[in-house]
Amino acid sequence: MPRLLRRIASSFTPNSETDQLETPIFDTPLADQTVEELETLQKEILTAYKETIDQKETAKQNYRPAAAKAAHYQARSLRLKLNLVEQELHRRLPLIAKVVKKAKSFYL
Numbered sequence: 001m002p003r004l005l006r007r008i009a010s011s012f013t014p015n016s017e018t019d020q021l022e023t024p025i026f027d028t029p030l031a032d033q034t035v036e037e038l039e040t041l042q043k044e045i046l047t048a049y050k051e052t053i054d055q056k057e058t059a060k061q062n063y064r065p066a067a068a069k070a071a072h073y074q075a076r077s078l079r080l081k082l083n084l085v086e087q088e089l090h091r092r093l094p095l096i097a098k099v100v101k102k103a104k105s106f107y108l
Contacts, residue, residue, distance in 0.1 A: 026081075030088040038092075042085045049078040
């Protein structure tokens with residue numbers, strides 16, 4: 001197998017449920033990141049998403065359908081990443097709220 005194909009294949013992970021290979025979306029799993037890191041990642045993705053939407057609108061106004069289509073798919077990908085980060089944050093926030101509430105009741 002050529003070196004390039006081996007390198008590409010090594011970036012995929014097997015999924016036992018579907019018996020297919022999946023591409024990792026993030027370099028480190030979201031579960032391993034702290035809430036602060038997740039919030040920073042959320043802000044970065046949101047900024048990139050807004051810039052991509054602006055590029056899409058500019059391409060539409062300039063009658064460049066290929067560029068608009070590429071920006072659309074990039075924005076959709078960023079939105080999916082943003083949804084994953086927000087889901088992880090919402091999964092953790094109730095736990096954090098309980099800890100804060102317990103700490104407040106302890107000190108009051």
